[in-house]
Amino acid sequence: MKNPAIPFDRGGTARFLPWLVALMVFLAALSLAAVMTLQHALEGWDASLSGSLTVELPPVSIPAPNPKIKTIQNNDAPPAKAGQNNDLAAVLALLRATPGIGNAQPLGRDDVARLIAPFLGNALSPEDLDLPRLIDVRIDAKSPPDLAVLQLKLIAIAPGAVIDDHRLWLDRLFLFARSVQITALVILALIGIVAVLTVMFVTRTGLLVHREAIELLHLMGARDGYIAHQFEREALRLGLVGGIAGLLLSGLALLALGHAAAASAFLGDAVNLVPALHLKGWNWLALAGLPLAAGLVAGLTARLTVLATLVRLP
Amino acid sequence: MSSFPAMVRFENVGMRYGRGPEVLRDISLSLEPGSFHFLTGPSGAGKTTLLRLIYLAERPSRGLISLFGKDLSGLARRELTPLRRKIGIVFQDFRLIPHLSAFDNVALPLRVAGTPESKLRDNVRELLEWVGLADKLDARPPTLSGGEQQRIAIARAVIAAPSLLIADEPTGNVDDAMALRLLHLFEQMNKLGTTLVIATHNAGLAAGSGRPGLHLENGELTRAPPPAKAGTNQGPTLTVAAS
Numbered sequence: 001m002k003n004p005a006i007p008f009d010r011g012g013t014a015r016f017l018p019w020l021v022a023l024m025v026f027l028a029a030l031s032l033a034a035v036m037t038l039q040h041a042l043e044g045w046d047a048s049l050s051g052s053l054t055v056e057l058p059p060v061s062i063p064a065p066n067p068k069i070k071t072i073q074n075n076d077a078p079p080a081k082a083g084q085n086n087d088l089a090a091v092l093a094l095l096r097a098t099p100g101i102g103n104a105q106p107l108g109r110d111d112v113a114r115l116i117a118p119f120l121g122n123a124l125s126p127e128d129l130d131l132p133r134l135i136d137v138r139i140d141a142k143s144p145p146d147l148a149v150l151q152l153k154l155i156a157i158a159p160g161a162v163i164d165d166h167r168l169w170l171d172r173l174f175l176f177a178r179s180v181q182i183t184a185l186v187i188l189a190l191i192g193i194v195a196v197l198t199v200m201f202v203t204r205t206g207l208l209v210h211r212e213a214i215e216l217l218h219l220m221g222a223r224d225g226y227i228a229h230q231f232e233r234e235a236l237r238l239g240l241v242g243g244i245a246g247l248l249l250s251g252l253a254l255l256a257l258g259h260a261a262a263a264s265a266f267l268g269d270a271v272n273l274v275p276a277l278h279l280k281g282w283n284w285l286a287l288a289g290l291p292l293a294a295g296l297v298a299g300l301t302a303r304l305t306v307l308a309t310l311v312r313l314p
Numbered sequence: 315m316s317s318f319p320a321m322v323r324f325e326n327v328g329m330r331y332g333r334g335p336e337v338l339r340d341i342s343l344s345l346e347p348g349s350f351h352f353l354t355g356p357s358g359a360g361k362t363t364l365l366r367l368i369y370l371a372e373r374p375s376r377g378l379i380s381l382f383g384k385d386l387s388g389l390a391r392r393e394l395t396p397l398r399r400k401i402g403i404v405f406q407d408f409r410l411i412p413h414l415s416a417f418d419n420v421a422l423p424l425r426v427a428g429t430p431e432s433k434l435r436d437n438v439r440e441l442l443e444w445v446g447l448a449d450k451l452d453a454r455p456p457t458l459s460g461g462e463q464q465r466i467a468i469a470r471a472v473i474a475a476p477s478l479l480i481a482d483e484p485t486g487n488v489d490d491a492m493a494l495r496l497l498h499l500f501e502q503m504n505k506l507g508t509t510l511v512i513a514t515h516n517a518g519l520a521a522g523s524g525r526p527g528l529h530l531e532n533g534e535l536t537r538a539p540p541p542a543k544a545g546t547n548q549g550p551t552l553t554v555a556a557s
Contacts, residue, residue: 221423222426
């Protein structure tokens with residue numbers, strides 16, 4: 001049929017449905033993008049930190065600050081007395097001989113300087129501070145070493161040595177990120193519920209506005225499904241139109257947020273805590289599916305609402 | 315009383331809307347298949363309510379109604395749909411769908427029943443031609459006169475060749491010539507086996523047809539005044555119960 005039997009263009013509230021759906025898809029797209037971006041960030045943090053750990057050796061006692069040292073020292077390791085470097089060499093030997101450890105490399109002066117620079121600036125050098133000596137250890141993620149055993153062996157060689165596998169920091173970060181993700185998913189679910197309620201309200205209003213045409217079709221022998229299909233088709237159309245508009249708006253907002261995230265990376269890549277807005281191909285597909293989902297939800301809700309109402313007709 | 319199942323049968327039917335007074339009281343009637351009845355009565359007598367009960371727009375407050383030999387009280391809601399498709403209705407206010415063309419309005423009962431477009435096109439054109447609206451196929455109802463709208467309403471009611479045709483004042487907005495022409499259409503349908511119930515204020519039309527009538531007054535059915543001429547078809551078996 002070219003025209004639906006029910007004059008939907010004369011119903012008042014249906015005109016607002018695309019705008020409402022657009023707003024809801026806009027919010028849903030932002031929530032979904034947040035969930036997916038955080039997921040990528042979590043995977044990235046996990047991958048970059050799970051394969052490594054840090055061994056901390058107690059700081060050697062540093063003599064009073066002496067500017068000359070900076071010009072003299074430019075080795076891999078921070079300056080230390082020869083005797084105090086013995087435990088470092090022993091620890092390195094132990095680590096490198098331990099199965100499951102791929103590489104163990106003491107952090108050089110420049111690395112340490114770069115680590116403390118964001119917090120203390122460039123005015124101070126590692127030699128000025130009583131810092132622990134750090135060893136960056138790469139482990140085989142498939143067969144990692146037994147860290148409890150390794151810890152005992154390390155203490156035997158270098159009392160006060162500590163293994164930091166980043167787990168505590170990572171767990172707290174994961175907990176926070178997961179909380180944000182769950183919040184976003186709850187928002188997404190709430191948007192879905194609001195969408196369903198909105199379509200129900202609009203459909204019920206439409207049933208009232210078009211009650212004469214509906215009764216006419218009913219008396220002609222139209223089955224409930226025939227009448228419901230007309231509302232379903234109209235709601236699907238309006239939902240798609242609104243959904244596409246909302247998706248376009250959210251695309252612009254996500255681009256703007258992407259620029260904002262990039263601009264916020266003022267601390268450099270190493271300490272950038274704001275996850276960059278990197279969405280993969282399927283993420284964009286999921287976002288593009290939102291208008292379709294909005295249309296289908298609108299159509300199905302309208303159909304069920306009409307069917308539930310028509311039962312009251314004789 | 316005929317041994318064949320009645321087309322329409324009312325037994326002590328009463329009807330009230332909500333908690334209001336009874337609009338119809340103790341209506342008992344039996345209309346045989348192929349009969350042709352005029353329903354007369356003053357405004358407010360309950361003619362439209364009686365017709366609404368017959369074309370299944372209402373359920374009675376009490377009493378039993380049978381249509382096509384089936385007791386409605388024993389039918390599930392979805393079982394009423396096939397019965398409705400056998401009933402053609404001409405509404406007093408036409409109830410045309412304003413945004414649909416004359417063609418689409420007339421085609422609606424066939425489309426609702428799932429008739430393919432290829433099969434309905436010629437029938438709809440032919441019928442619209444017959445009621446004198448061949449050049450108004452694409453016209454929207456609001457652009458047509460009252461008489462033209464009424465003819466579309468009648469065409470829509472008869473397009474699916476119903477077994478039972480209910481018409482509420484079908485000749486109210488047409489001139490005498492068109493009224494006679496429409497009456498002739500109803501006669502033709504009756505000869506082909508359609509049962510008709512036509513409510514009208516036009517006592518002359520009812521009397522001129524020679525059909526026995528039903529008369530409704532104050533919600534009660536009484537025998538209609540005797541027809542001016544003898545009818546050729548069988549008349550109704552009418553029972554009026556004391557209220």
